[in-house]
Amino acid sequence: METSQLIGLLGEGLVQTLYMTLVATFVSYVIGLPIGVSLIVTSSNGIKPVGWYNKIMGFIVNVVRSVPFLILMIALMPYIRKIIGTGIGTSATTAALIVAAAPFVARMVEQSLLEVDAGVIEAAQSMGASNMQIIRKVMLLEARPSLLNGAAVATITILGYSAMAGSIGGGGLGDIAIRYGLYRFQPAIMWITVIVLVILVQIMQEIGLKIAAKLDNRIN
Amino acid sequence: MSDTIISLQGVTKEFETKSGKVVALKDINLDIKAGDAYGIIGLSGAGKSTLVRTINLLETPTEGKVIFDGENLMSLKQSELNQKRHKISMIFQQFNLLMQRDAIGNVCFPLELAGVPKKEAEAKAMELLKVVDLEERAHSYPSQLSGGQKQRVAIARALASDPEVILCDEATSALDPKTTRAILALLKKINEERGITLVVITHEMDVIKQICKDVAIIESGEIVEKGDVQEIFAHPKTPAAKKLFFPDGQKELTGKTSTKSRLRLVFDGKDAHKPIISRMIMELKAPVNFLYADMDVVDGVQKGTMVICLSDDPEIAEKQRAFLIKEDVVFTELEVEGEVE
Numbered sequence: 001m002e003t004s005q006l007i008g009l010l011g012e013g014l015v016q017t018l019y020m021t022l023v024a025t026f027v028s029y030v031i032g033l034p035i036g037v038s039l040i041v042t043s044s045n046g047i048k049p050v051g052w053y054n055k056i057m058g059f060i061v062n063v064v065r066s067v068p069f070l071i072l073m074i075a076l077m078p079y080i081r082k083i084i085g086t087g088i089g090t091s092a093t094t095a096a097l098i099v100a101a102a103p104f105v106a107r108m109v110e111q112s113l114l115e116v117d118a119g120v121i122e123a124a125q126s127m128g129a130s131n132m133q134i135i136r137k138v139m140l141l142e143a144r145p146s147l148l149n150g151a152a153v154a155t156i157t158i159l160g161y162s163a164m165a166g167s168i169g170g171g172g173l174g175d176i177a178i179r180y181g182l183y184r185f186q187p188a189i190m191w192i193t194v195i196v197l198v199i200l201v202q203i204m205q206e207i208g209l210k211i212a213a214k215l216d217n218r219i220n
Numbered sequence: 221m222s223d224t225i226i227s228l229q230g231v232t233k234e235f236e237t238k239s240g241k242v243v244a245l246k247d248i249n250l251d252i253k254a255g256d257a258y259g260i261i262g263l264s265g266a267g268k269s270t271l272v273r274t275i276n277l278l279e280t281p282t283e284g285k286v287i288f289d290g291e292n293l294m295s296l297k298q299s300e301l302n303q304k305r306h307k308i309s310m311i312f313q314q315f316n317l318l319m320q321r322d323a324i325g326n327v328c329f330p331l332e333l334a335g336v337p338k339k340e341a342e343a344k345a346m347e348l349l350k351v352v353d354l355e356e357r358a359h360s361y362p363s364q365l366s367g368g369q370k371q372r373v374a375i376a377r378a379l380a381s382d383p384e385v386i387l388c389d390e391a392t393s394a395l396d397p398k399t400t401r402a403i404l405a406l407l408k409k410i411n412e413e414r415g416i417t418l419v420v421i422t423h424e425m426d427v428i429k430q431i432c433k434d435v436a437i438i439e440s441g442e443i444v445e446k447g448d449v450q451e452i453f454a455h456p457k458t459p460a461a462k463k464l465f466f467p468d469g470q471k472e473l474t475g476k477t478s479t480k481s482r483l484r485l486v487f488d489g490k491d492a493h494k495p496i497i498s499r500m501i502m503e504l505k506a507p508v509n510f511l512y513a514d515m516d517v518v519d520g521v522q523k524g525t526m527v528i529c530l531s532d533d534p535e536i537a538e539k540q541r542a543f544l545i546k547e548d549v550v551f552t553e554l555e556v557e558g559e560v561e
Contacts, residue, residue, distance in 0.1 A: 119312060122316065130298075
């Protein structure tokens with residue numbers, strides 16, 4: 001394969017991977033963040049304990065999280081095909097990624113919010129803050145650095161999932177690595193895609209840490 | 221000024237735990253006058269933190285009424301209660317500032333909750349930071365402030381909503397003695413100049429002595445003694461009160477071996493500067509043994525207690541008593557059999 005061809009191939013794979021990862025991460029947060037908040041708020045020592053909701057939602061999150069991504073994706077394929085018309089390719093993969101990642105994001109958010117000092121929440125309650133005000137102005141703001149670090153971890157995990165999706169025709173860099181490296185015995189191409197993925201992960205981790213540190217007012 | 225602002229009526233709080241019911245508060249009845257500085261003192265685990273949290277309903281009593289400004293808070297809806305809470309501020313042992321907001325941002329927080337426009341809120345917050353002497357640290361974050369400075373920010377924050385009451389939950393317990401004095405002086409000033417009622421929760425007698433006018437002693441969830449600070453200080457009635465006034469080292473003062481009379485003298489300021497005891501020793505030519513002394517200067521006045529041991533000779537001991545009575549010194553006889561334990 002000529003170099004220009006290779007670059008074109010990798011470029012296309014990279015764009016697909018980034019598209020899948022970023023869209024899936026964004027939508028996972030749109031779904032997972034409120035779920036994570038609701039898990040904290042409704043827990044037995046939360047600001048509005050609702051036992052049955054907490055148990056059911058916690059159970060659903062755990063069930064989805066315990067299914068390996070590859071199996072989840074295969075299991076979801078028929079449904080995804082029904083909804084968006086195709087069971088393979090980047091769009092289908094993105095849909096599957098969201099289903100798998102949203103519960104993961106919910107747990108990450110829950111962990112971050114657990115770190116918020118209960119005393120600060122009590123102080124806000126003593127000032128007459130409503131539960132909504134406490135969520136928006138205290139919990140999410142105080143946990144911001146941890147939430148951003150969590151977002152970096154979530155993005156990288158979703159990137160890993162998207163590469164895995166390549167093995168069943170999901171598109172992106174993982175797809176290239178499997179097709180050329182495994183099926184066509186071109187290990188060089190496989191390794192190049194691996195290196196590109198490693199660099200991608202490094203960049204995402206660094207950006208995540210930088211933003212989190214910049215927006216953290218506890219240390220400076 | 222003598223209107224009752226807070227009234228707890230038959231307040232009982234029970235917690236359900238795995239090992240059964242725990243009664244944290246038992247039939248608490250308490251009236252706090254507007255403008256008062258009311259202390260609630262007790263050892264840890266006595267229920268004082270739970271008690272103060274029933275006043276703003278951070279803890280909902282199992283039984284009883286919590287009346288604030290003539291209104292039973294327990295009959296209010298959550299949104300109405302939140303409105304009332306603007307009038308009852310609270311400061312905490314661990315300060316509980318928002319770590320991601322700077323000092324002025326923290327002071328603005330209650331104003332923001334109440335929907336005050338940002339500009340107006342900031343101007344008011346700056347004023348309040350001046351009151352607590354921290355205007356030059358307005359843009360510092362809590363992690364950059366010392367404990368005393370953090371508590372000052374918390375006090376400014378407590379003042380922001382123009383409260384009628386400030387609840388102080390062990391507000392100085394995390395601070396060193398010097399900072400404690402400064403914070404107490406600030407609270408006292410706020411109480412006196414703004415007429416804001418203080419409810420002070422503490423396990424330290426010194427805190428009560430420095431700023432409180434009235435005090436209630438709580439033990440095992442019950443109020444065992446209450447009244448004027450000076451009065452209780454001079455004549456503690458219950459074992460719990462005595463335990464608080466007599467630090468650990470004084471247990472031996474009421475030991476069983478000696479038959480000598482022991483007196484606990486109380487100086488409330490007017491006589492502390494006079495050399496009464498020295499004169500007694502010189503005039504009666506009989507020594508007294510000093511067993512314990514704890515004197516403090518509060519507002520430039522000496523206050524404190526002293527335990528002395530009178531002469532072996534009953535006759536001289538009687539004269540010494542007479543001398544003290546003549547000099548108007550408030551004292552109580554200590555039981556030799558050691559009831560304090």
